[in-house]
Amino acid sequence: MEISEILRLDRAHVWHPCSQQKDHESLPPIPIERGEGVYLIDASGKRYIDGVSSWWVNLFGHSHPRLNRALAAQSEKIAHHIFAGFTHEPAVELSRRLCELAPGKLNKVFFTDNGSSAVEAAMKMSFQYWQQVGKPKKTKFLSLTEAYHGETVGALSVGGCDQYRSIYRPMLLEGFQAQGPDCFRCPYGLHRTTCQAQCFEHLEAILTEEAQNIAAVIIEPLIQGAAGMRIYPPLYLKKLRALCDRNQVHYIADEIAVGFGRTGRMFANEHAGVAPDLMCLSKGITGGYMPLAVVLATDEIYDAFYDDYQSQKAFLHSHSYSGNPLACAVAVEVLKIFEDEKILQTLPEKMTLFDDYAPRFEAHPHVGEFRRCGMVAAVEMVRQKADKTPYPWQERRGYQAYQKALGKGAVLRPLGNVLYFMPPLTTPFEVLEELLDIAFSVIDEVTAP
Numbered sequence: 001m002e003i004s005e006i007l008r009l010d011r012a013h014v015w016h017p018c019s020q021q022k023d024h025e026s027l028p029p030i031p032i033e034r035g036e037g038v039y040l041i042d043a044s045g046k047r048y049i050d051g052v053s054s055w056w057v058n059l060f061g062h063s064h065p066r067l068n069r070a071l072a073a074q075s076e077k078i079a080h081h082i083f084a085g086f087t088h089e090p091a092v093e094l095s096r097r098l099c100e101l102a103p104g105k106l107n108k109v110f111f112t113d114n115g116s117s118a119v120e121a122a123m124k125m126s127f128q129y130w131q132q133v134g135k136p137k138k139t140k141f142l143s144l145t146e147a148y149h150g151e152t153v154g155a156l157s158v159g160g161c162d163q164y165r166s167i168y169r170p171m172l173l174e175g176f177q178a179q180g181p182d183c184f185r186c187p188y189g190l191h192r193t194t195c196q197a198q199c200f201e202h203l204e205a206i207l208t209e210e211a212q213n214i215a216a217v218i219i220e221p222l223i224q225g226a227a228g229m230r231i232y233p234p235l236y237l238k239k240l241r242a243l244c245d246r247n248q249v250h251y252i253a254d255e256i257a258v259g260f261g262r263t264g265r266m267f268a269n270e271h272a273g274v275a276p277d278l279m280c281l282s283k284g285i286t287g288g289y290m291p292l293a294v295v296l297a298t299d300e301i302y303d304a305f306y307d308d309y310q311s312q313k314a315f316l317h318s319h320s321y322s323g324n325p326l327a328c329a330v331a332v333e334v335l336k337i338f339e340d341e342k343i344l345q346t347l348p349e350k351m352t353l354f355d356d357y358a359p360r361f362e363a364h365p366h367v368g369e370f371r372r373c374g375m376v377a378a379v380e381m382v383r384q385k386a387d388k389t390p391y392p393w394q395e396r397r398g399y400q401a402y403q404k405a406l407g408k409g410a411v412l413r414p415l416g417n418v419l420y421f422m423p424p425l426t427t428p429f430e431v432l433e434e435l436l437d438i439a440f441s442v443i444d445e446v447t448a449p
């Protein structure tokens with residue numbers, strides 16, 4: 001197909017995610033033909049560094065030989081079969097490995113097929129658990145402002161990003177929302193070195209007051225991604241774990257974005273040395289190959305559902321593609337690559353590059369903060385540096401930077417006034433440098449007076 005024909009048909013028939021379609025009048029979607037390592041290659045042959053891991057899913061680059069082989073090999077056997085009453089080797093192998101890697105006593109794996117549905121399944125598990133252990137009043141969820149847990153109605157109910165949620169408010173479940181951490185504009189005037197996660201008091205106050213009505217707290221550990229890569233300290237998670245224990249409330253960790261090495265450890269909770277009761281994983285789980293998500297649960301939770309059929313305690317949640325064999329086979333290969341190539345050990349050296357670039361970004365008159373956690377970094381552009389005055393969202397500085405970066409061969413999707421880096425973990429050092437240089441130059445351009 002000619003490029004013009006692809007674009008014509010796209011305009012005629014495709015409704016893209018998270019996009020104002022009218023924007024495509026000035027910047028049409030880019031038809032991607034191939035991927036090669038950390039590069040996306042469009043139909044005209046232009047190459048783009050995939051600085052956002054194709055929406056945070058890619059881990060080891062595109063068209064990875066081992067993942068290609070794992071997918072092809074499984075497709076020769078079977079692509080999909082019903083997962084109720086049947087099982088398969090990739091699913092059990094993946095489950096065994098995930099339980100071994102997961103912190104604490106997470107020992108059972110429930111399969112869904114995208115992050116939002118994993119969040120919904122975890123919420124339903126927690127809710128049903130309390131119904132079945134004689135605490136039927138525990139029906140609500142506590143989440144944070146600026147949280148992101150997906151776009152389906154249940155997941156959106158525990159979200160806190162107004163732009164995705166405001167209009168749907170009448171559809172959403174009622175729950176509790178606590179003021180979340182905001183380290184860049186810390187209301188306590190603390191610095192990362194003096195912080196004792198004082199802001200935890202907001203969550204603590206609500207949870208202590210309402211524990212008898214709360215099934216679970218759900219949060220994104222260490223990084224509130226969609227909020228603009230807001231990074232907060234592990235101590236917050238330690239306090240959360242202790243508080244949940246004291247009050248008989250589940251801790252649901254949404255590691256959909258931060259899991260699989262993004263923070264420098266396999267799972268973000270490891271930085272705090274704590275384990276959740278339920279953990280949602282997706283995105284990186286298949287290295288960006290196939291839609292797949294899981295909820296890991298403790299045996300304690302699982303056991304509350306295990307009984308004679310007539311007890312009606314089963315978890316009857318299901319998705320047509322639950323436990324898809326192609327996806328599971330690729331996910332197993334992802335974990336083998338982590339192991340064989342010692343991926344986590346290769347990260348610290350790359351992470352130091354962010355440290356090296358930090359002073360340069362932070363010296364810029366319109367950069368409020370250059371924040372980083374593991375292999376994730378973000379630059380927050382501000383109109384006034386002294387008092388951290390943001391640019392009005394209507395000016396779309398981040399979007400302008402995104403457009404300019406595309407011209408220079410890099411994909412750097414904006415989150416409001418924030419440009420972030422979440423490159424594939426295997427991005428070579430020089431490519432990371434190039435990505436950071438491109439980011440600096442486009443930020444400079446879009447903030448020029």
Ligand SMILES: *Cc1c(COP(=O)(O)O)cnc(C)c1O
Nearest residue numbers: 114115116148149150220256257
């Ligand atoms: C992306 C994301 C989700 C939703 O996952 P989808 O597969 O897009 O439905 C949920 N939580 C977090 C933290 C995410 O980053």
